[in-house]
Amino acid sequence: MKLFEPFQLGPLALPNRIVRSATYEKMTDEDGFVTDQLIRMYENLARGGAGLIITGNALVHATGRSVPQQICIHNDFYIPKLKQLAEAVHEAGGLVVLQLSHGGRQCFPSLLGQTPIAPSAVAEPSLKLTPRVMEHEEVWEMVNAFAAAARRAHQAGFDGVQIHAAHGYLVNEFLSPHTNRRDDYWGGDEERRFHFLEEIMVAIRQEAGDGFPVMVKLNASDAVNGGLEVEESVRIAQRLQSLDCCAVEVSGGMYESGQVTVKPGIKELADEAYFRTFGKHFKQAVQMPVMLVGGFRSRSLMEETLQAGDADLISLSRPLVREPNLPALMKEGKEKADCISCNACLRFFRIPYTHCVVLEKERKKTVQAKN
Numbered sequence: 001m002k003l004f005e006p007f008q009l010g011p012l013a014l015p016n017r018i019v020r021s022a023t024y025e026k027m028t029d030e031d032g033f034v035t036d037q038l039i040r041m042y043e044n045l046a047r048g049g050a051g052l053i054i055t056g057n058a059l060v061h062a063t064g065r066s067v068p069q070q071i072c073i074h075n076d077f078y079i080p081k082l083k084q085l086a087e088a089v090h091e092a093g094g095l096v097v098l099q100l101s102h103g104g105r106q107c108f109p110s111l112l113g114q115t116p117i118a119p120s121a122v123a124e125p126s127l128k129l130t131p132r133v134m135e136h137e138e139v140w141e142m143v144n145a146f147a148a149a150a151r152r153a154h155q156a157g158f159d160g161v162q163i164h165a166a167h168g169y170l171v172n173e174f175l176s177p178h179t180n181r182r183d184d185y186w187g188g189d190e191e192r193r194f195h196f197l198e199e200i201m202v203a204i205r206q207e208a209g210d211g212f213p214v215m216v217k218l219n220a221s222d223a224v225n226g227g228l229e230v231e232e233s234v235r236i237a238q239r240l241q242s243l244d245c246c247a248v249e250v251s252g253g254m255y256e257s258g259q260v261t262v263k264p265g266i267k268e269l270a271d272e273a274y275f276r277t278f279g280k281h282f283k284q285a286v287q288m289p290v291m292l293v294g295g296f297r298s299r300s301l302m303e304e305t306l307q308a309g310d311a312d313l314i315s316l317s318r319p320l321v322r323e324p325n326l327p328a329l330m331k332e333g334k335e336k337a338d339c340i341s342c343n344a345c346l347r348f349f350r351i352p353y354t355h356c357v358v359l360e361k362e363r364k365k366t367v368q369a370k371n
C-alpha cells in the first residue's frame, strides 16, 4: 500500500505517509514547561508508528496564548525540557516537528489578562470581543518571535517546525481579507496580506539556518463571508514554495465558522476526508508535498486519496487521541479508526488534559463490571 511506503519530506525520511496533525495536549505545567506526562504521550505516539508527528500549538509570544497549559517556546529557558521531548521521540523511532502558533484575536481575554491583538479591529463573535489593532512595530516583534521560536526548536533537536497559519489564529488573520482590513505594508491587497507570513519565512531562514524544514498549515477556506478562499490560498502556497517551504498542510475554518475544522459525527465514508477537494486543488498547483487533514477514518479512503493524487500525506488528529498506535494497527490490516468524532476531546476547559473521553468512560465501565 502507498500509505505504508516511505516518503521523503525535504531532508526527512518518513517511514510511511501518516502524519499526526498538530493536537493541543494541555499537558505542560502551569508555566508552559514540558512535563513527564507530555514526554510519555509523545513517546507513545512515536511507538504507534506515525511517519511524522506534529506537536500541539506551541506559544511563540506571551500575547498569543489561546489555551491553558500549551507548550511554550517564547523564551530560551524552555529549551532544555523541549530537548528531552525531542530526544524521547527520536529514541522511540519517531520524527517530530514543533507547531509554532500565536492565537491572535482568538484568545480568551480572561486567560490572556489583556485584550487580544490582531491585524484589524474586526469583532470576534464566538468569544464576543473586538481585538486591539497591532502597531507596525508590534507586527515586526511577532515576526521575530516566530523566528526566535524556530531557532529554539532547532536547538532543542526538533526535526522541523510548522507555522500555524490556519484556523483563524494570528497568521491566518493576516492572510484573510475578512480579518485583515489594513492599508499598509501588512495589508490592503493579496500581496500585502501575505507579507506577515513571508517575513516570518525569511526571518526563520536567517535564525534557524538553511536546511531546517519549515512547513505551513493553511486554510484552504476560512468558511466565513469575505474570508480566504481556495483560489487565493493556492496562490499563497505557490508563494510559500518559492520561499523554500517544505510542505503545506491543507485545512479550513476558524472559530466563527463553527465546527468546520473539526467536523463532528463522522459515521459514513461520505462524511470522511471533508477537505479532499481542496487537497486536489493544492496538488494541481504546487510541487511541494501536500498534507491533507480533516476526517480521515478509513484506511481504504486514505489509500484511495493517495492513489488519486489528491494528497501526498494523510494527517490525523482525533483518531490518534483515541488510538495513538492506529498507524501500526492499520499497517496490520485494521480498516477503521475507533474515533467517533464526538469532539469531547476538544472541551479544553472541562477536561484536565487532551484524551479520549469516550474511551475513558468505556474503561471505567469495564472496571465497574469486574468489581
Ligand SMILES: Cc1cc2nc3c(=O)[nH]c(=O)nc-3n(C[C@H](O)[C@H](O)[C@H](O)COP(=O)(O)O)c2cc1C
Pocket: 021, 022, 023, 024, 025, 055, 056, 057, 099, 164, 166, 167, 217, 251, 261, 262, 263, 293, 294, 295, 296, 315, 316, 317, 318, 319, 345, 346, 354
Ligand atoms: C483536541 C484537539 C486539539 C487540536 N489542536 C490543534 C493544534 O494545536 N493545532 C492545529 O493546527 N490544529 C489543532 N487541532 C485540529 C487538528 O489538527 C485537525 O486539523 C482536525 O482535528 C481535523 O482532523 P481530524 O478529523 O483527524 O481530527 C486540534 C484538534 C483537536 C481534536
